[in-house]
Structure formats: C-alpha cells, structure tokens
Amino acid sequence: MDIVDTHCHIIxxxxxxxxxxxxxxxxxxxAASRPVTAEGLLARMDETGIRQAVxxxxxxxxxxxxxxxxxxxxxxxxxxxxxGTVDPLRPDAGSRLPGxxxxxxxxxxxxxxxxxxxxxQGEWFAAPETYDFWEAAGKLGITVCLQMRLGPAxxxxxxxxxxxxxxxxxxxxxxxxxxxxxxxxxxxxxxELAQHPGLYLKLTHRNLERLRDAGDEATYFLxxxxxxxxxxxxxxxxxxxxxxxxxxxxxxxxxxxxDVVPTQSCQEIFANTARRLYPALGQAVNxxxxxxxxxxxxx
Numbered sequence: 001m002d003i004v005d006t007h008c009h010i011i012x013x014x015x016x017x018x019x020x021x022x023x024x025x026x027x028x029x030x031a032a033s034r035p036v037t038a039e040g041l042l043a044r045m046d047e048t049g050i051r052q053a054v055x056x057x058x059x060x061x062x063x064x065x066x067x068x069x070x071x072x073x074x075x076x077x078x079x080x081x082x083x084g085t086v087d088p089l090r091p092d093a094g095s096r097l098p099g100x101x102x103x104x105x106x107x108x109x110x111x112x113x114x115x116x117x118x119x120x121q122g123e124w125f126a127a128p129e130t131y132d133f134w135e136a137a138g139k140l141g142i143t144v145c146l147q148m149r150l151g152p153a154x155x156x157x158x159x160x161x162x163x164x165x166x167x168x169x170x171x172x173x174x175x176x177x178x179x180x181x182x183x184x185x186x187x188x189x190x191x192e193l194a195q196h197p198g199l200y201l202k203l204t205h206r207n208l209e210r211l212r213d214a215g216d217e218a219t220y221f222l223x224x225x226x227x228x229x230x231x232x233x234x235x236x237x238x239x240x241x242x243x244x245x246x247x248x249x250x251x252x253x254x255x256x257x258x259d260v261v262p263t264q265s266c267q268e269i270f271a272n273t274a275r276r277l278y279p280a281l282g283q284a285v286n287x288x289x290x291x292x293x294x295x296x297x298x299x
Contacts, residue, residue, distance in 0.1 A: 002267065003251070004274040004281060005045070005053040007172070007204055007237025010072060011035030011061055018068040020061055023085075023112060028060035028242070035061075036241045038072035042079060044240070044247040052078075052281055054237070054274065056145065057085040059112040066106065074104065081107035081280045083145055086133075088125060094132030101142055107280040109137070110145040110172075113153070126156035131163070138166035143277045145202070150175035150189070161196035170200045170235065170277060179210035179221055187221035194228035200277060201225070201234045203269065205243045205250055211257045219260060231265035235273040 011031055012018040020027060036044070038055075045053060055069040062068065066084035073082040084106040087093060100106050111125050124130070125146065137144050146169050148157065154175075161169060177186040193199055211218040226234070238250040245253070258266055275281045 001049075002271040003050045004235075004271045005050050005238050005240070005247075006170075006202060006235045006274045006277075007056050007239050008041055008053045009036070009058040009061075009240070009242055010038045010041055010055055010069065011058055012037060012068045018062070018065075018071075021063045021065060022060045023063040028058075030242045030244075031058055031061040034241050034244075038068075038076070038080070041240075042076065045079070048248045048251055050247070050251070053080055054107070054278065054281075055080050055082045056237075057083065057110060059085045059110070070105070073107075081278055083108040083110050083143075083278075085110050085112055088130040088133035089127070091129075093130070094136035097133070097136045097140055097142065101140060107278045108143040108145060108170075110147065113146070113148045123153045123156035126160045134160060134164040134167055138164050141168075143168045143170055143200075145170045145172055147172040148175060150177060154193075158193075158196065161198055165196075165198055168198050168200060168277060170202050172202050173204050173206040173239075174201045176206060177221075179207065179214060183211070183214045183217045184220035184224075187224040190221070191224040191228035194225075194233070199229075199233070200273065201229060202237050203234055203254070204237045204239045205245065205253060206239065208253050208257045212253065218257065222261070226261070226265065231261070231268035232273055232276070234269050235277065236269050 022028070041053065045051070055072060057066050057069050064085050064087055066082065069082045069084060073080045084100070086109045088111060090096070097109070101109070113125055125148065144167060146157070148171070174190065177190050179186045211221060214221070236254055238247055240247045240250055243250055258269065261269070275283070
C-alpha cells in the first residue's frame with residue numbers, strides 16, 4: 001500500500017539557525033514537550049512503512065519563517081515536500097507566491113486562522129485584502145491548506161470557493177466537524193460543502209478519534225461525506241507529533257476506522273489524493289521502508 005502522510009510537523013533543536021518565533025508569541029504545548037526533528041520523523045516513517053510525508057509548517061513554533069521545513073525538504077527531496085505558512089494579508093502576498101513556490105520552494109501553502117496560540121479569531125482569510133493572494137494561488141495551481149473551524153466562518157469559506165473556483169482548498173482536520181454530538185448531522189453538513197469542486201478534506205486523528213468513539217454510527221458520517229466528495233477529494237494526515245499518539249498508532253487508528261471503506265477508496269485517501277494535490281510528490285513508488293502498513297478493507 002502506497003501511503004503519504006499529508007500532515008507532519010518538525011522542530012529543530014538548533015535555535016540559533018532556526019529560532020523559535022511562534023505566531024501570537026505563544027508556543028504550543030506539543031512543540032515544547034515532544035518536538036520531533038526531520039531525522040526523527042524519517043525514523044518513525046521507516047518504522048511505520050510510510051514512504052513520503054508533507055512537512056506542514058509548525059506555525060506555533062516558527063510563525064511565517066519556513067526555513068526549517070524547506071531545509072529538510074531540500075536534504076531529503078525523495079521523502080518530503082513542504083507546505084509553508086504565509087500571510088495572505090500582506091500587500092505583496094500574491095506577487096510573492098511565484099517566487100516562494102515551485103522548484104526548491106514550497107509545494108503548497110497554509111493559512112493558520114484559529115487555535116490556542118492565535119491572538120485573534122476571525123474570518124480574515126476571506127477579506128478583500130486577500131483577493132490577490134487567492135487569485136495568484138489559482139493561476140499557479142497551488143493547493144491552499146486552510147486551518148479553520150466550520151461554523152461562523154463557513155460563510156466566508158463558501159465565499160472564497162465561489163469567488164475563486166480554480167483554487168484547490170484542502171480543509172485541515174475537515175474543519176473540526178462536531179462528530180461527537182451527532183455523526184449524522186455532521187455528515188450532512190459536511191456533505192453540503194461538496195458542491196464546491198475545489199474543496200478537499202484532510203482526515204486526521206481529530207476526526208478519526210471521534211469516529212472511533214462513535215462505533216457503528218461512524219458510517220452515518222462517513223457514508224454521506226464519501227458519497228458527496230468521493231475518496232479522491234479526501235486525504236489522510238497524521239498530525240504527528242501534535243497528536244499524542246505515536247506515528248504507528250495514528251496510522252493504525254486510521255486503518256481501523258476506514259476498515260469499512262473499499263480498498264480502492266482507501267488507496268485514494270492514503271496516497272492518491274495527496275499526489276494529485278501535490279504533484280511534487282511524484283508518482284507512486286515502491287516502499288523500501290523497513291516497516292509495513294496493512295490496510296484491511298471490505299469490498
């Protein structure tokens with residue numbers, strides 16, 4: 001099974017070369033207590049049987065300075081690509097994109113809009129000041145990973161998707177749908193967003209844990225979401241090491257929850273969608289990692 005992890009974070013111990021500068025001035029708890037280096041992540045990937053990973057900028061450690069993830073990607077280009085955090089409110093945000101993306105640069109960009117370390121909440125990602133950024137992302141074919149919570153901001157998300165239909169938006173953690181309250185209701189609300197063809201979903205432990213806890217009712221969420229989006233618009237990401245579990249445990253969580261999903265759909269979720277979103281990953285390759293990953297599915 002070809003597996004791409006679309007959501008990993010790394011932290012360097014070298015604070016002289018890569019100084020910490022968390023967004024909002026507050027470092028996240030995981031970055032301080034259980035940081036993982038690029039070398040450490042490679043070792044965990046090899047143990048788990050994951051050939052490639054997307055290094056997502058640790059905004060709560062480095063803010064908009066993507067130096068460490070870029071450095072690691074250049075050192076191991078066959079294993080990593082980089083999604084860096086950018087500020088779309090900068091007056092030159094749109095004109096900067098061609099220079100920071102592409103060969104040797106970012107494979108995608110991320111907008112970080114909410115969280116415990118963010119000083120202000122809001123829907124600024126859809127403000128008119130960001131339009132040049134969104135237009136440039138669409139022209140360049142750059143996938144924009146959007147970290148936001150559905151709810152009050154859903155209206156703004158829809159406005160961006162309507163105004164810039166050529167942009168691919170990958171919604172971090174599926175936008176944190178409230179699966180625990182009602183898998184069926186959360187599934188219906190999520191499925192309604194599928195009418196926007198540029199919207200993709202990132203399935204992580206934050207959703208998978210809720211689905212595991214829902215037991216048999218997990219299908220009330222999975223069925224409408226898979227039916228509306230199709231597996232080809234859903235990608236798995238571990239969120240390691242922000243998640244407390246080990247990387248093998250995070251993959252096992254995903255495989256168990258998706259045990260009811262057909263084999264081909266699992267291949268889309270675990271790798272194929274990622275390769276379409278990020279062409280820099282290249283085509284599928286045979287995994288030479290020491291670890292193995294078994295996907296048990298029903299057809």
